[in-house]
Amino acid sequence: MFIPCHIVIVTDGIPSLQSSQNGRKQVNILFPCQIQVVVIAPREEITQSRAKPFQWISQFLKIPQDALLIPSSPLREESIQKLFLKLAQDHFAPYKGVLRCGHLSSA
Numbered sequence: 001m002f003i004p005c006h007i008v009i010v011t012d013g014i015p016s017l018q019s020s021q022n023g024r025k026q027v028n029i030l031f032p033c034q035i036q037v038v039v040i041a042p043r044e045e046i047t048q049s050r051a052k053p054f055q056w057i058s059q060f061l062k063i064p065q066d067a068l069l070i071p072s073s074p075l076r077e078e079s080i081q082k083l084f085l086k087l088a089q090d091h092f093a094p095y096k097g098v099l100r101c102g103h104l105s106s107a
Helices: 043-048 053-061 077-091
Strands: 006-011 034-039 099-101 104-106
Touching: 034 077
Parallel strands: 006 034
Antiparallel strands: 099 104
């Protein structure tokens, strides 16, 4: 299936959007898209002291559990780079071609 829009949300895993009436808002996205949520926080910290990120993110965005990505431990620049590289390889394809406009072209 062709999905014209791909949204990547980067968060620390702590819910911060709140409504004054019921505590949490829910987002209804009115166009076809695929959502991936990247939680940049140590896996141990997410499971122990923070609010469970998948619980609030799934309620907030209505996404499947496999759309939640957490870097491997220990949390370092390399583990975050690997996570984004895997995300790019799994969901995006490079465009190779020649763009032409009149007598100008770019490869």
